[in-house]
Amino acid sequence: MNQQESEEREAVQICELYTPLYIQMVPQQQDNNLGEAKRRRRRKKNRGSEADAVAKKRKLTAAQVHLLETNFGSEHKLESERKDRLASELGLDPRQVAVWFQNRRARWKNKKLEEEYSSLKKLHESVVVEKCRLETQILKLKEQLSEAEKEKERLIMGERGDGPLSSSSPSPSMSMDAVDPTGLGEFGASFEDVFYYMPENSCIYGMEWPNPYI
């Protein structure tokens, strides 16, 4: 038996398995004329008493869902031929298969959006932390610069001899040597610093993200 034959046989077996169920689940069309060219009728709007009588919602079986999922996994779009083939394999109305694919695509899209949202959120949080770290570093460097300028001023005054502190030694912490040439030094990896400094309320680590899914 070649592969095609075995696939066909499997399809027939599945059909046999589900057809009675389908007949039970979905009332068959009256004008099911198989010899007729494929009907191209726009489906009727299904609202009101007739719909209530006919369209009860049915849960698909695990086997049906499994086959649908497998198909969805290989291709999210559903061409007409595949829809019909799947429908007959599953013993479902092609319309049900189409609806299932539509809903499945919507669920998949939602899931993808949620994943994208959470990875962007993580990225945003790390950027906020980095921004705060850099702002803290800027602040401290500015302080150092200001101290260094004061020290410079003091030395100039000392050389002229008109300064009261001409001979006093510069405080070690205020000397230019104290300025870390790398600009990083003690602040390089100090995350604690980040959380003590909140310029203009910009550093709100762990702030609530608006959740679009609520």
Add this chain to the structure above:
DNA sequence: ACTTTAACTGGATTACATCA
């Protein structure tokens, strides 16, 4: 009461057929 999901609706788009 809440969630999941099958089924539905309406609007937009596309492909195809027909006709002037």
Add this chain to the structure above:
DNA sequence: CTGATGTAATCCAGTTAAAG
């Protein structure tokens, strides 16, 4: 041949409601 028009199929976003 070509453009206009109509129809059917399909998609998506949003909604409804059955069922668990």
